Amino acid sequence: MVVGSGIAGLAAAQALADHFDLVLILERDAEPLDGQPRPGVPQGRHPHLLLCGGMNALSTLFPGLVQDLHAAGAVPLDVGRDLQLELPEVGALPRRELGLATFSMTRPLLEQALRRRVTHRGNVEIRYRTRVIGILNAPSDGRVTGVHYQEGLGRYGMTGADLVVDASGWASPTLDWLETNGMTLRQTVVGVDIGYSSAVFAPPTAPDADFVGAATFADAPGSSRSGYVLQAENGSWQVLLVGRGDDRPPTDPRQFIAYAQGLLTPTIADFLARVGPPPHVSCFAFPKSVWRHFRGATRLPRGLLPIGDAICRFNPVYGQGMSVAAQEAVLLRDLLERQAGSADPLATLTDQFLAGAERFIETPWAVSTLPDFVYPQTKGERPARLEEELQQQAALRRQALVDPDACRLLSEVHHLLKPLQALRTAGLVAA
Template sequence: MSRAGNAVVLGASMAGLIAARVLSDAYDSVTLVDRDALPDAAVPRRGVPQSRQLHVLLACGRQALDELFDGLSDELHACGAPLVDLNGQVHWYNDGYLMRRSASQLIGVGVSRPLLERTVRARVEKLANVRFHPSAEASALLSTDDRRRITGVLVTPRDGVPYRLDADLVVDACGRASRSPAWLAALGYPTPAEQRVAVDVTYVTRTYERDPRHLDGLLGALTNAVPTRPRTGIVAAQEDDRFAVALSGVLGEQPPLDDEGYARFAESLGQPLISQVVREAVPVGEPALMRYPASVRRRYERLRRFPNGYLVFGDALCSFNPVYGQGMTVAATEGLLLRRLLAGKPGRLWRRFFRGAGKLIDGPWSIAVGTDLRFPEVAGPRTLRVRLVNAYVHRLHAAARTDAVLGTAFLRVLNLVDPPHRLLRPAIVARVLRGGSRPG
């Protein structure tokens, strides 16, 4: 796969690290630029404000990261992060129905964002042709005179003189703060159409000492938001024998930060196993609040004109409602896509990547947006398909109380292992119709 040239990645968070790992096999040198001073320890950092929040690495994401970083799951496990059977070791309350558990091959990793990012960054730092430029920020793109190709970036260090980084490929992995639309417009290119779904999510994460008596000895619990109760609760085991608890509200609902208010919010979810952790477990550190106004998808795959030598990656392409835990997994699958494309025919990389990424994003986007549209206050087109799918999934949840096959089928889709249409296979539909009550 090796080819001559230099690549620059803007952003050294998870998406940027994934992109750098892939590019290190295809370019002579790879440079990561990040505005933060990158810590050696597994601690939250300013440039990743969500790093103190509970993160979910879906089964598909774990598999993809293991393919990109051989043995990563085992390394995280050796650091204390539990490997979790996402069906057999988690209580799932979907639309108020407790899903029947069974052993599955859907294995996740209970890991905090700082530990995951530090471990992955350490892997990337060991690559001989990769270097980091911390405490610096890209301020402009450089291009050929005809503006048909990006040739590098202008970098402004926090304390110093701006300098240029020449590159044969520049990848924007700056997340939701991506400046690519403005940079492209300045070069005379059209900006991508943007889809926004305003969900107004506020979530508060707090960490507790993990007691095996809680959650009946299992490693996680989740209850989803419904139109009559727009609140969510998640408990997930993590490294250092901790439980991370994330309570969230949509459409203006906000978990309080004080102990009593937080506990009452947990009790309002109606699932005693979750509220018991909040009431009884020993808290570690202070609660962390974050707001997420809207899911945003930028449709780069629809552009007909775009400069060569430039890509947009990860959350800069599509930023998902964090409640569904899809962001890191989609970035990892985009990394595998980029690896395949770099190993193939050269030319028009941007077109092939954006089209492929668009297809990867379609499934998780439809899951997240379709679910959010269950709430009447969320603006968006409620097509007949969306209404029928939501009614069908509600009925599936009811049937999954006693049918573990349905629970596993649902979790395979939720974990992005299977596409959503797999829930419409005749055998699955028959089980839903036999076991599901009609939506209330």
């Protein structure tokens, strides 16, 4: 049983389907219309970029996905050639052919492609408008045996399961189980107080551009304003503006354009000047990044396994969440394949999965929280060598400006293709 039908839930269901007679996905939202965001994904109307590591993971899980995305109109993107990155101190990085490929598209399109693939399997079913309200466990040994749910606003029911995967995002089922059983959970929290606003421009108003995407990063800590413009399916473009604290981007269309004029470079403001005020602006707030350390202070029961945002909610500005969830689903598949022939294949699954997921999370967590701590108002325990590490990051950006190999390696780390340790091994970061 999988709780939630987002990227993590769909990827997990695909990993499970080869090893279970039935995979049942319980989703609290109604069945979505193709191409439309779901209410349960509050940031679903905003741009998402699937990192190359996430694209590779999903392609491994879903053979034929690349062809599906091409057919649906997703835009191929080489992150070195097609993505213009504009950084403080160094300006725009040179556009280079790096061979690191993904797609630019809306999140609803990606969910739709995954949903079609997974539901075409004969043993996967999605039940919509079904909210999980509790996890059931055996009184004798605490082993999880299923869930208690509510359908819409109507009847309640219980369903048994050998394994419950919590892909709910907020981890409410798992956290409620821990509280009910008197267990505590250690969490690492970084308060970022992010707000962002985005707009979609459809053809024919959307202009031609010499990039598939552009990102202008903030000149921190003096400014928190950053912005992104990304091409999406059907010739549309998405523009995202980001700020922190009191300097959040507005929802008024004309003020949206004015806010973009305060970015480090004029790239996005010039784009908006060509298209005019957007027809609609959506907003979203993200107060804090949270890493829940399920492995350590307490031990989850047999048959319960959190995944994706249920373990770690990253600052969405860095675009890591979907990709980490996809990589965790590949880990789940690999563990199931490795243990399929054992006498009790689920006995150590949760412990092994959480240990592997922790290794996946370490690099994106470090990559995202380090620039967050540039701002003095960011809340949380600062790294002991923060200033030194910030200087190293600035040196890396300067080296990437002139060194194609450094640029490629930096991109591979940011796109979750290599761990942060690869920079140290290459001598690009001091030990």
